[in-house]
Amino acid sequence: MKAVSLFYEFLWFLILVLLQVLLLNRIAVFGLAVPILYIYFLIKLPYGRSPFYVIISGFLLGLIIDIFLNTPGMNAAATTMVAAMRGVVLNLYYPKNEYEELIPGIHTSAAAFVKYTVTMVLLHQTLLFFIEAFTLFNLTSTLIRIATSSILTIFLILALDSLSIRREKGG
Numbered sequence: 001m002k003a004v005s006l007f008y009e010f011l012w013f014l015i016l017v018l019l020q021v022l023l024l025n026r027i028a029v030f031g032l033a034v035p036i037l038y039i040y041f042l043i044k045l046p047y048g049r050s051p052f053y054v055i056i057s058g059f060l061l062g063l064i065i066d067i068f069l070n071t072p073g074m075n076a077a078a079t080t081m082v083a084a085m086r087g088v089v090l091n092l093y094y095p096k097n098e099y100e101e102l103i104p105g106i107h108t109s110a111a112a113f114v115k116y117t118v119t120m121v122l123l124h125q126t127l128l129f130f131i132e133a134f135t136l137f138n139l140t141s142t143l144i145r146i147a148t149s150s151i152l153t154i155f156l157i158l159a160l161d162s163l164s165i166r167r168e169k170g171g
Helices: 003-022 037-043 051-069 074-093 110-133 139-163
Strands: none
Touching: 003 037, 003 051, 037 051, 037 074, 037 110, 037 139, 051 074, 074 110, 110 139
16 A cells, blocks of 8 residues: 555545535434435455455444444444445446555546445445334334435535546556
């Protein structure tokens, strides 16, 4: 791993955590949809990152969000599970590639990135909201929250990614 790459990842980590904690968690569209943008960090990690690195990053990401939002372990559990499933989901939509540093994005393969993003966000939102509800009693309400939050989050991630600068293959 290049030091510059790790620095940019740390910077993204920090920006997304601050954005989530200071701004996005205060938004609730129609009292249902909460944009959960911090998952974008896991989505954008390079293809060749080791599973250990991804899972530890996911756990720390969720833990820091939990600390700031006073949600005991909910985000850490959901984000760690999504980080553990990331490799499987990536391999569904991106063929094994000889480039370890391929960063999934709209500029690399739009169709694959949209499918990958939708899967990752739906997985994360489903885990997070079922952990939060911890019951199947209000199933309809939980499913509506999952759907609306997922749509809002996917829209924000795709918009943010389409604004990103396309990196040249040389790095």
